[in-house]
Amino acid sequence: MITTSTPAATQRPIRLFRNKAAKIAAIPMILTAVVVFMGGTIWTIVFSFTKSKLLPKANFIGLDQYDRLWSSSKWGIAIENLLIYGICSLIFSLVIGFVLAALLDQKIRFENTFRSIMLYPFALSFIVTGLVWQWILNPDFGIQKVVRSMGWESFSFDPLNNQEIVIYGILIAGLWQGTGLIMCLMLAGLRGIDEDIWKAARVDGIPAWKTYIFIVIPMMRAVFVTTLVIIASGIVKLYDLVVAQTSGGPGIASEVPAKYVYDAMFLSQNLGQGFAGSTMMLLAVLIVLIPWAYMEFGGRQRD
Amino acid sequence: MARAVSTRRKLIVTLLAWTIGIAIFFPILWTVLTSFKTEAEAIASPPSLFFFDWTTENYAAVQSRSNYGLHFSNSVIISLGSTLLGLLIAIPAAWSMAFVPGKWTKDILMWMLSTKMLPPVGVLIPIYLMFRDTGLLDSRLGLVIVLTLINLPIIVWMLYTYFKEIPVDILEAARMDGAALWSEIIYVLTPMAVPGIASTLLLNVILAWNEAFWTLNLTAAKAAPLTAFIASYSSPEGLFYAKLSAASTMAIAPILILGWFSQKQLVRGLTFGAVK
Numbered sequence: 001m002i003t004t005s006t007p008a009a010t011q012r013p014i015r016l017f018r019n020k021a022a023k024i025a026a027i028p029m030i031l032t033a034v035v036v037f038m039g040g041t042i043w044t045i046v047f048s049f050t051k052s053k054l055l056p057k058a059n060f061i062g063l064d065q066y067d068r069l070w071s072s073s074k075w076g077i078a079i080e081n082l083l084i085y086g087i088c089s090l091i092f093s094l095v096i097g098f099v100l101a102a103l104l105d106q107k108i109r110f111e112n113t114f115r116s117i118m119l120y121p122f123a124l125s126f127i128v129t130g131l132v133w134q135w136i137l138n139p140d141f142g143i144q145k146v147v148r149s150m151g152w153e154s155f156s157f158d159p160l161n162n163q164e165i166v167i168y169g170i171l172i173a174g175l176w177q178g179t180g181l182i183m184c185l186m187l188a189g190l191r192g193i194d195e196d197i198w199k200a201a202r203v204d205g206i207p208a209w210k211t212y213i214f215i216v217i218p219m220m221r222a223v224f225v226t227t228l229v230i231i232a233s234g235i236v237k238l239y240d241l242v243v244a245q246t247s248g249g250p251g252i253a254s255e256v257p258a259k260y261v262y263d264a265m266f267l268s269q270n271l272g273q274g275f276a277g278s279t280m281m282l283l284a285v286l287i288v289l290i291p292w293a294y295m296e297f298g299g300r301q302r303d
Numbered sequence: 304m305a306r307a308v309s310t311r312r313k314l315i316v317t318l319l320a321w322t323i324g325i326a327i328f329f330p331i332l333w334t335v336l337t338s339f340k341t342e343a344e345a346i347a348s349p350p351s352l353f354f355f356d357w358t359t360e361n362y363a364a365v366q367s368r369s370n371y372g373l374h375f376s377n378s379v380i381i382s383l384g385s386t387l388l389g390l391l392i393a394i395p396a397a398w399s400m401a402f403v404p405g406k407w408t409k410d411i412l413m414w415m416l417s418t419k420m421l422p423p424v425g426v427l428i429p430i431y432l433m434f435r436d437t438g439l440l441d442s443r444l445g446l447v448i449v450l451t452l453i454n455l456p457i458i459v460w461m462l463y464t465y466f467k468e469i470p471v472d473i474l475e476a477a478r479m480d481g482a483a484l485w486s487e488i489i490y491v492l493t494p495m496a497v498p499g500i501a502s503t504l505l506l507n508v509i510l511a512w513n514e515a516f517w518t519l520n521l522t523a524a525k526a527a528p529l530t531a532f533i534a535s536y537s538s539p540e541g542l543f544y545a546k547l548s549a550a551s552t553m554a555i556a557p558i559l560i561l562g563w564f565s566q567k568q569l570v571r572g573l574t575f576g577a578v579k
Contacts, residue, residue: 021484022398022399022402023399023405025396025398025399026395026396026399028392028395029392029396029415029459030396030411032392032451032455036426036452037421037426039429040426040429040430041425041426043429044425044426044428044429047428056428056432100320100323103319104320106313106316107313108313108316108317108320109317110321112566116562116563116566117327117328118327120327120328120331121330121331123509123513123555123558123562124331124513124555124558125512125513125514125515125530125533125554125555126513126515127515127533127534127554128334128533128551128555131533131536131547131551132330132331132333132334133330135544135547136330136333141345141346141544176327176330180327232420233419233420236420236421236422236423237422237423237516239423239424239516240516240530240534243515244534257422257424258422258423258516261424261427262424262520265427265428265431266520271428274424274428275428278422278424278425278427278428279425281422281425282421282422285420285421285422289420
């Protein structure tokens with residue numbers, strides 16, 4: 001005790017001071033996050049139980065807003081669209097992104113230029129993406145027209161005017177915009193894999209695809225978590241793409257929840273409906289997020 | 304990376320990759336080309352790729368209909384402003400999490416990142432009302448604040464990953480030499496983290512530049528950035544594709560140029576520091 005007390009005595013005030021400084025340094029960030037996200041979210045949830053119309057008023061009416069929300073066909077379509085978009089964009093982004101990354105990992109020529117090109121769509125806003133794809137998918141000048149003018153007269157590809165498949169038209173644009181980034185992340189993950197693992201797998205005579213699935217992918221866990229966060233945040237904020245590409249049409253076939261909330265608030269001046277819609281979305285995200293966060297971080301205490 | 308790949312296979316893979324690359328790039332190229340066509344040529348069939356009468360009339364038309372300069376300067380101010388303000392808040396926070404980790408650091412980081420997964424509509428209405436009451440609606444300052452808040456988690460996360468790579472010993476050496484805390488951050492840490500900070504800055508400028516949900520909802524005319532400008536072309540003039548292309552090109556050109564000259568930082572930024 002006596003021998004160590006001298007350095008400890010001089011160190012402790014510094015340590016203490018540093019810890020305090022560290023806490024102070026993090027305060028602005030935590031405050032903004034707490035005030036805005038938690039405060040705003042709780043406020044929204046509370047007022048979703050009120051009869052607010054043009055202005056938020058605290059006259060509570062229980063679950064009426066939710067009844068109306070779920071009996072609205074527009075909301076039903078919006079939820080269905082978000083589900084389709086979410087599931088498809090999750091699967092396709094991951095698969096296409098990984099395959100492209102594996103392709104690029106073969107040390108192709110001009111790799112850097114290729115990578116930049118793949119990232120360019122991501123550097124465009126969803127608004128521009130939506131407009132460009134609205135045009136490409138337009139039957140009168142887009143893909144359909146080009147294929148037909150090449151001689152295949154019966155070719156038909158007109159997703160944006162077909163209520164059944166309009167959400168897939170939006171999905172294509174969304175994938176075009178986002179897959180390049182996923183590819184780059186995956187590529188970074190693949191590059192992080194030790195070359196010796198490939199050598200060992202080859203010596204053992206394991207085919208390449210098996211090496212990818214059973215050895216490489218499990219090792220890229222961290223990268224997959226990052227990509228999942230990015231894809232998920234892209235799904236929940238699906239709004240601008242729809243506005244630019246279809247404005248929710250034809251009819252209400254490509255409505256999404258974020259647009260429903262926006263319309264309720266600004267067009268039909270029915271704040272209560274907007275609050276209820278936001279709350280449902282929050283709830284949906286939490287239902288997905290909590291089990292995942294639990295699996296990912298709940299067992300952390302063990303190590 | 305000395306994996307044995309035969310030349311023929313390499314050629315095939317390269318060709319395949321480039322076909323995909325060109326297909327991906329084509330919509331952008333097409334938009335830029337169309338902006339130089341007349342309206343009639345823009346919807347001509349079969350469309351001509353390069354052989355048409357190049358014209359800049361669409362740009363003149365777009366410029367006379369709306370004030371590109373104003374929207375452009377709004378975009379610059381909002382994206383740069385929000386990024387710089389974000390860095391100002393995030394650098395101390397990331398420093399404290401990377402070098403003085405506490406019991407809750409990991410949880411705070413995760414919790415903070417998870418706010419990125421919450422739907423923005425959840426906080427739209429309260430923020431809208433707060434802005435209306437404080438007169439921040441349709442103001443640049445308001446957008447700077449909102450975009451700072453929205454992108455703060457990403458900024459902190461990116462800086463945290465970069466700071467983690469800096470050896471603590473160097474900071475400790477500075478401390479031994481008697482450097483005060485703030486000079487340690489400003490003169491030792493920040494210069495070493497410049498590449499990381501540059502990537503963060505670049506990525507967040509682009510994210511803020513492209514942010515449309517908040518800019519569309521919180522601006523009307525005065526503070527509207529380029530995203531709102533381009534959105535105003537989508538509905539009423541939906542069929543004037545050449546002008547729409549010109550407007551789109553004007554909106555994306557700054558980013559494309561910026562991206563071209565800073566490819567390395569951009570890739571690093573976009574991949575959260577995973578690619579160097």
